[in-house]
Amino acid sequence: MKRIVPILALMTALALPMAFASATSRCEDPINKKCPLTGKDIVAGRTVEYKKQLIGFCCADCVSKFEGDPEKYIRKVKEFKKASVEEISLPVEDPINKKCPLTGKDIVAGRTVEYKKQLIGFCCADCVSKFEGDPEKYIKKVKEFKKASVQ
Numbered sequence: 370m371k372r373i374v375p376i377l378a379l380m381t382a383l384a385l386p387m388a389f390a391s392a393t394s395r396c397e398d399p400i401n402k403k404c405p406l407t408g409k410d411i412v413a414g415r416t417v418e419y420k421k422q423l424i425g426f427c428c429a430d431c432v433s434k435f436e437g438d439p440e441k442y443i444r445k446v447k448e449f450k451k452a453s454v455e456e457i458s459l460p461v462e463d464p465i466n467k468k469c470p471l472t473g474k475d476i477v478a479g480r481t482v483e484y485k486k487q488l489i490g491f492c493c494a495d496c497v498s499k500f501e502g503d504p505e506k507y508i509k510k511v512k513e514f515k516k517a518s519v520q
């Protein structure tokens with residue numbers, strides 16, 4: 370009976386790495402379903418990693434063509450993400466000011482109001498609602514605010 374325990378422990382130790390190996394192989398899924406060069410269904414194993422995204426192709430010929438000029442063909446992969454979502458959305462959500470016009474405190478992410486196509490930042494929800502009640506009064510305190518467009 371004493372032998373059973375070490376054998377079980379050994380089996381558990383062996384089973385764990387195997388489970389991990391099968392899990393990682395699933396990451397081989399390409400982001401696209403159709404070959405960007407021919408429009409045919411992609412074939413397992415015919416893949417190229419491009420900017421950390423796996424692109425699938427229908428044949429080895431398309432793979433080598435893609436590798437010769439990836440910038441040209443990647444445009445046809447509509448599933449391909451050009452940049453991370455954060456890189457695109459961050460500049461849009463950037464308020465023009467750094468200090469709350471009502472309290473002078475640092476502005477907080479998400480506490481913003483768009484006023485005349487310019488994003489104004491605030492320190493809290495209370496200041497946001499006060500501003501929205503009388504924007505003309507408080508906007509004067511935002512020195513970064515451009516009263517009229519340059520045109």
Ligand SMILES: [Zn+2]
Binds near residue numbers: 404406429432
């Ligand atoms: Zn092909």
Ligand SMILES: [Zn+2]
Binds near residue numbers: 471496497
């Ligand atoms: Zn506030």
